[in-house]
Amino acid sequence: MKLAVGSTNPVKVDAVERTLEPYEPTVVAVDVDSGVGEQPWSIEETVAGAENRARRALAATDADYGVGLEGGVARLEGVPGLSLIMWGAVTDGDRLERGSGPALRLPDSVAERVDAGAELGPVMDDLLGTDGLAESEGAAGALTAGLTDRTRALGEAVACSIGPFLTAYYGGDD
Template sequence: MVIVGSTNPAKLEPVRRVFAEVFGGLEVRGVEVPSGVRVQPIGYEETFTGAHNRAKGALRTPGASWGLGLEAGVEFNDLGAWLFNVAVVLREDGRTGVARGGSVLLPPAVGERVRAGEELGPVMDELVGQKDTKKGPGAVGILTLARVERVEFWRHTLELALPPFLRPELYPLE
């Protein structure tokens, strides 16, 4: 069974799609697992840590043979604030896959609020006058007018974490 360290539908759906296509026949469930980091992770290291913690917690769920952690983070540079995502895939045999996905530049006012400590989801909700956008289109869907949907944003990252499972001869267990 595949356990995702989240119950967010926007994270569960890409896992269901990818695992159905690539591995077939595996049940996918979400469980609430603490990330161990801030609600809005800042920087790659914190975002990776949150995803890894979620994957480890998911794998500890009774019946789990796979544990997945998906975490969105924000990092800052001279151009502004960037939203990106990280996927960590753990299997009970010790094999691990990790990927960092694409990124999108956030509007300056949004970036300033995140830098000041606010979580991106509620900031985006307020920006567009909607509720719980992080369970739907997310910032990436809102900013691209759904040309890049949140499910696809996660799907690509998840697929990029799979080579150790798809080509295990190239990724020996240590």
């Protein structure tokens, strides 16, 4: 199974490799534009970024599947505050499937800065005194005391978006 990941971020590539390890994947990182802002601000925008990455990665390679992963923030109905969200999309060129990773409420002090226009990654780096948190444990790792991390959280989005291609339950329905 050959997959093109629409990002050169090592965490995103690792999430695909680790999640699909039983399938012995060949994974290629492709630098593509998500087509959305650096800080996606809704489920719709985050999903669109993942979809764009998946389509563009597949188009740039001879892979079997294009995979797009996108993190964003959103106000979720019935959930207080601002949440970190993660979405994945997978395409084989005909079908496009989507799946989410976990959602995590952001601390109010972080949410206030993001609401004011700051990007989550730099806000978290400032809060923690780190540099490049988004390319390591990510906000998910820092905010769960290491119970999960960005790789595992994005891996859930990979599993949920590629699952329909790996099982017979969907039968190609959209």
